[in-house]
Amino acid sequence: xxxxxxxxxxxxxxxxxxxxxxxxxxxxxxxxxxxxxxxxxxxxxxxxxxxxxxxxxxxxxxxxxxxxxxxxxxxxxxxxxxxxxxxxxxxxxxxxxxxxxxxxxxxxxxxxxxxxxxxxxxxxxxxxxxxxxxxxxxxxxxxxxxxxxxxxxxxxxxxxxxxxxxxxxxxxxxxxxxxxxxxxxxxxxxxxxxxxxxxxxxxxxxxxxxxxxxxxxxxxxxxx
Amino acid sequence: xxxxxxxxxxxxxxxxxxxxxxxxxxxxxxxxxxxxxxxxxxxxxxxxxxxxxxxxxxxxxxxxxxxxxxxxxxxxxxxxxxxxxxxxxxxxxxxxxxxxxxxxxxxxxxxxxxxxxxxxxxxxxxxxxxxxxxxxxxxxxxxxxxxxxxxxxxxxxxxxxxxxxxxxxxxxxxxxxxxxxxxxxxxxxxxxxxxxxxxxxxxxxxxxxxxxxxxxxxxxxxxxxxxxxxxxxxxxxxxxxxxxxxxxxxxxxxxxxxxxxxxxxxxxxxxxxxxxxxxxxxxxxxxxxxxxxxxxxxxxxxxxxxxxxxxxxxxxxxxxxxxxxxxxxxxxxxxxxxxxxxxxxxxxxxxxxxxxxxxxxxxxxxxxxxxxxxxxx
Amino acid sequence: xxxxxxxxxxxxxxxxxxxxxxxxxxxxxxxxxxxxxxxxxxxxxxxxxxxxxxxxxxxxxxxxxxxxxxxxxxxxxxxxxxxxxxxxxxxxxxxxxxxxxxxxxxxxxxxxxxxxxxxxxxxxxxxxxxxxxxxxxxxxxxxxxxxxxxxxxxxxxxxxxxxxxxxxxxxxxxxxxxxxxxxxxxxxxxxxxxxxxxxxxxxxxxxxxxxxxxxxxxxxxxxxxxxxxxxxxxxxxxxxxx
Numbered sequence: 001x002x003x004x005x006x007x008x009x010x011x012x013x014x015x016x017x018x019x020x021x022x023x024x025x026x027x028x029x030x031x032x033x034x035x036x037x038x039x040x041x042x043x044x045x046x047x048x049x050x051x052x053x054x055x056x057x058x059x060x061x062x063x064x065x066x067x068x069x070x071x072x073x074x075x076x077x078x079x080x081x082x083x084x085x086x087x088x089x090x091x092x093x094x095x096x097x098x099x100x101x102x103x104x105x106x107x108x109x110x111x112x113x114x115x116x117x118x119x120x121x122x123x124x125x126x127x128x129x130x131x132x133x134x135x136x137x138x139x140x141x142x143x144x145x146x147x148x149x150x151x152x153x154x155x156x157x158x159x160x161x162x163x164x165x166x167x168x169x170x171x172x173x174x175x176x177x178x179x180x181x182x183x184x185x186x187x188x189x190x191x192x193x194x195x196x197x198x199x200x201x202x203x204x205x206x207x208x209x210x211x212x213x214x215x216x217x218x219x220x221x222x223x224x
Numbered sequence: 225x226x227x228x229x230x231x232x233x234x235x236x237x238x239x240x241x242x243x244x245x246x247x248x249x250x251x252x253x254x255x256x257x258x259x260x261x262x263x264x265x266x267x268x269x270x271x272x273x274x275x276x277x278x279x280x281x282x283x284x285x286x287x288x289x290x291x292x293x294x295x296x297x298x299x300x301x302x303x304x305x306x307x308x309x310x311x312x313x314x315x316x317x318x319x320x321x322x323x324x325x326x327x328x329x330x331x332x333x334x335x336x337x338x339x340x341x342x343x344x345x346x347x348x349x350x351x352x353x354x355x356x357x358x359x360x361x362x363x364x365x366x367x368x369x370x371x372x373x374x375x376x377x378x379x380x381x382x383x384x385x386x387x388x389x390x391x392x393x394x395x396x397x398x399x400x401x402x403x404x405x406x407x408x409x410x411x412x413x414x415x416x417x418x419x420x421x422x423x424x425x426x427x428x429x430x431x432x433x434x435x436x437x438x439x440x441x442x443x444x445x446x447x448x449x450x451x452x453x454x455x456x457x458x459x460x461x462x463x464x465x466x467x468x469x470x471x472x473x474x475x476x477x478x479x480x481x482x483x484x485x486x487x488x489x490x491x492x493x494x495x496x497x498x499x500x501x502x503x504x505x506x507x508x509x510x511x512x513x514x515x516x517x518x519x520x521x522x523x524x525x526x527x528x529x530x531x532x533x534x535x536x537x538x539x540x541x542x543x544x545x546x547x548x549x550x551x552x553x554x555x556x557x558x559x560x561x562x563x564x565x566x567x568x569x570x571x572x573x574x575x576x577x578x579x580x581x582x583x584x585x586x587x588x589x590x591x592x593x594x595x596x597x598x599x600x601x
Numbered sequence: 602x603x604x605x606x607x608x609x610x611x612x613x614x615x616x617x618x619x620x621x622x623x624x625x626x627x628x629x630x631x632x633x634x635x636x637x638x639x640x641x642x643x644x645x646x647x648x649x650x651x652x653x654x655x656x657x658x659x660x661x662x663x664x665x666x667x668x669x670x671x672x673x674x675x676x677x678x679x680x681x682x683x684x685x686x687x688x689x690x691x692x693x694x695x696x697x698x699x700x701x702x703x704x705x706x707x708x709x710x711x712x713x714x715x716x717x718x719x720x721x722x723x724x725x726x727x728x729x730x731x732x733x734x735x736x737x738x739x740x741x742x743x744x745x746x747x748x749x750x751x752x753x754x755x756x757x758x759x760x761x762x763x764x765x766x767x768x769x770x771x772x773x774x775x776x777x778x779x780x781x782x783x784x785x786x787x788x789x790x791x792x793x794x795x796x797x798x799x800x801x802x803x804x805x806x807x808x809x810x811x812x813x814x815x816x817x818x819x820x821x822x823x824x825x826x827x828x829x830x831x832x833x834x835x836x837x838x839x840x841x842x843x
Contacts, residue, residue, distance in 0.1 A: 062776050192697060360838030
């Protein structure tokens with residue numbers, strides 16, 4: 001049908017927008033991991049602080065995406081980056097905090113106390129215990145958090161087109177404003193397929209990163 | 225009361241048909257406890273579930289009190305039978321009171337009557353109604369939950385109780401206590417009970433009749449003592465254990481094994497008098513008691529030959545005594561502990577009541593008993 | 602438990618306080634700029650709430666029964682594949698869902714409500730399904746053994762024990778709903794999105810904030826509301842929070 005013709009005719013544009021889209025999500029989630037995982041590890045020290053941090057992150061996630069994008073604008077206008085790439089990346093970074101922090105925190109606190117005991121008994125210092133025992137066990141769950149963050153944010157980045165960030169959302173927005181179902185469906189299809197592909201792709205990575213001995217347990221921790 | 229006639233159950237699985245139960249025929253008299261016993265997968269649970277039609281028999285007839293269970297709507301049938309499962313299964317969303325009132329409500333009881341019944345049942349199982357009625361299962365200990373589970377099954381006062389490994393989920397120490405409580409309650413309520421177990425000791429302790437299953441067949445249906453004394457085949461002999469004679473000892477109280485009454489001597493009596501009494505009956509020992517009749521020591525014929533003086537001078541302190549109320553297994557255990565072949569027995573006040581001997585016990589075991597009488601404590 | 606309740610209220614108040622503070626600090630015009638739109642805010646908020654309430658309510662009314670239906674033994678074989686399909690459907694970005702509603706139903710409030718309804722459906726269906734399946738089988742066995750009919754088992758045992766998880770699903774669904782509602786403006790459904798998008802287009806931060814702030818506050822409020830309802834409605838025996 002005509003949509004198919006449209007897609008075939010515009011492959012380069014679709015490809016370019018996909019790259020744009022992925023770069024926003026990729027950079028943002030990447031940074032989110034660099035900030036979120038350490039925070040997640042840090043809050044395992046104190047339950048009260050953990051509750052507060054998790055609550056704040058959850059609150060941020062309840063803010064509708066367009067509202068958050070919108071709020072970025074006046075704030076970042078001061079440095080002349082009100083619209084476009086930066087506010088999109090920052091907003092996506094904020095949205096990724098909750099899944100990553102929460103999964104890191106949960107994964108580490110759920111490490112079997114017996115393992116911690118064994119590690120301590122063997123003479124491991126807390127840092128060694130963290131890097132050699134707790135983190136490797138926590139990795140699959142953290143990856144599940146990253147996966148959730150990526151999938152959600154692929155969808156949210158589609159909305160970022162409204163603050164000039166481009167990406168695949170542009171097809172959808174043009175499709176709406178020009179009442180052009182071809183563009184609209186192209187955009188919707190592209191973003192959906194991207195999200196599904198990312199989900200499965202990251203699931204594969206998650207599985208590869210799971211230490212052999214834990215593979216069977218992975219079934220229980222993969223995100224729905 | 226509960227009669228199974230040629231009951232069979234065949235399951236169709238992807239791997240072919242599996243005969244879970246084959247031609248089971250047995251009858252549980254009213255007011256008795258029947259334990260269905262056997263290894264995993266032997267068909268005991270399947271048989272139990274056919275009585276309340278959670279599993280539909282492939283063929284055969286099951287009657288309760290003369291009425292064919294097939295004549296009833298299975299759901300209504302189940303409301304007249306109490307059912308207790310291994311995981312207890314108290315509904316976490318309901319309070320203890322609501323849990324107990326489930327079947328009465330299903331039967332259309334008046335709410336006030338149902339609530340009163342719940343309070344009454346809680347009092348019976350030693351849980352203060354005012355405290356426990358409004359609690360939720362997650363706020364009870366495992367033992368408490370188990371008792372409430374039994375109370376729930378008894379709420380509508382059903383004549384029949386079916387239990388599937390009801391005490392399995394409790395730790396061994398509490399299990400003993402709860403089993404004893406259940407037996408006490410049963411003595412009062414006299415329900416007809418069928419319960420599944422895989423523990424021979426539990427079966428021996430609780431049952432009036434035991435039904436042993438293997439691979440879907442009923443191998444033997446007998447009283448616990450008969451089962452232990454006369455296992456029908458090698459499998460059952462192995463299942464009940466090589467120590468089955470010792471297990472039988474648990475079924476009998478010391479009082480039943482007492483030798484005919486024997487004389488005693490007092491501390492101040494002459495040793496010659498002791499010798500005379502022993503010679504009269506051809507006994508090798510005689511027990512010495514204090515003024516209240518409590519056994520203190522004994523005198524041996526060989527040691528006292530040609531001796532003179534007060535009995536107490538030639539006596540040896542008794543290593544141990546055993547109460548009339550204890551079971552023979554405990555008695556034999558004490559005998560082994562002190563390397564003796566006889567024991568002096570005392571009643572509840574500690575007064576000498578007679579003695580038991582190893583040969584006497586062995587003689588007793590060779591006879592077969594009526595069940596039920598010796599289980600009473 | 603009371604401590605975390607207190608912590609939460611304190612947190613929400615702090616959140617609102619910081620926000621208001623931030624605005625007051627920028628009171629150099631921004632505050633007045635927003636105030637300009639007061640009547641719009643009023644009107645559009647009502648529209649916004651209407652969209653959320655209708656689509657959310659319909660999502661609950663449809664989602665819970667569908668979830669229950671999928672959990673029945675008769676549906677065992679097809680249920681998993683249906684859930685898979687629904688899961689894939691959930692990865693479709695909300696913007697796309699709204700846009701596709703437009704291609705199907707045109708513009709206006711109806712396609713907006715339809716789109717929001719679809720977007721909110723999945724978490725409710727999935728959680729209801731998972732919640733009922735998560736009720737240990739021995740509860741169902743005990744209930745059947747006591748003489749309950751399948752429908753009674755569902756109503757008295759399965760659903761109450763699944764309630765907590767179901768409510769979690771409703772909470773997620775409504776969060777998605779409130780978050781997507783601003784997009785309704787794009788297809789003519791009205792709501793606070795009007796202020797946000799127009800504010801961005803015209804480069805008027807005041808207008809944009811006049812839309813964004815109430816939207817954010819509304820989202821937080823709805824979340825707290827559902828949380829409270831869930832806390833009180835789920836019986837103590839099955840409520841891990843009580």
